[in-house]
Amino acid sequence: MRPITEAPQLLYLLNPQVQRSLNTARATLAAEVCEAIDELLVDGATLEQVAARLHRPVRRLREQLSQADVRFNDMLNDCRCRLAKQLLQDTDTRIELIAERTGFSEPSTFHRAFKRWLGETPVEFRRRARQANGQRDAT
Known part of the structure; x- marks a missing residue:
């Protein structure tokens, strides 16, 4: 021992x-x-x-x-944010449909959450992401 x-x-x-x-x-x-x-x-x-x-x-x-x-809620929000960013950057999907796809019952709730996560609205994020990629803004 x-x-x-x-x-x-x-x-x-x-x-x-x-x-x-x-x-x-x-x-x-x-x-x-x-x-x-x-x-x-x-x-x-x-x-x-x-x-x-x-x-x-x-x-x-x-x-x-x-x-x-x-924390489960932190993971849920991280997954929602990641998916929302991906859909806003890579698709022309309407924001209302992105809100639904990310589990929000109302677009206004999605807008508030997105602004809390990233400090900008989904429209602003999409516009900035497209400008950074040299794409034309379709929103």
């Missing part, structure tokens, strides 16, 4: 490996949850829906997110 004095050295050696494993687990969980959110976004993507899609009890998913120091 090793003396107790060697335990801190062993902990020091193993800590980077443990951190890498935790980071990988967090990234995997985040990717799974984000993928499920993307698939369910039109319907609102609640924690319960995502847990069912991932074949996990809601309580277990909530615990896993908590252990990974991730």
Whole structure:
């Protein structure tokens, strides 16, 4: 049996490996949850829906997110924002349809959320993105 004095050295050696494993687990969980959110976004993507899609009890998913120091609502907003930016940049889809596709019941709610996320309206974002890409503004 090793003396107790060697335990801190062993902990020091193993800590980077443990951190890498935790980071990988967090990234995997985040990717799974984000993928499920993307698939369910039109319907609102609640924690319960995502847990069912991932074949996990809601309580277990909530615990896993908590252990990974991730909030479901933050992930939901990140997925909504990413999808909205992609649709605004890459398509001519009407903003009302983008609001619906990203899980908002009203375009005005989408506008407020988008402005909170990026500091500009969806129309301003689309116009700026198109100017940056040298495209003609169709809005």
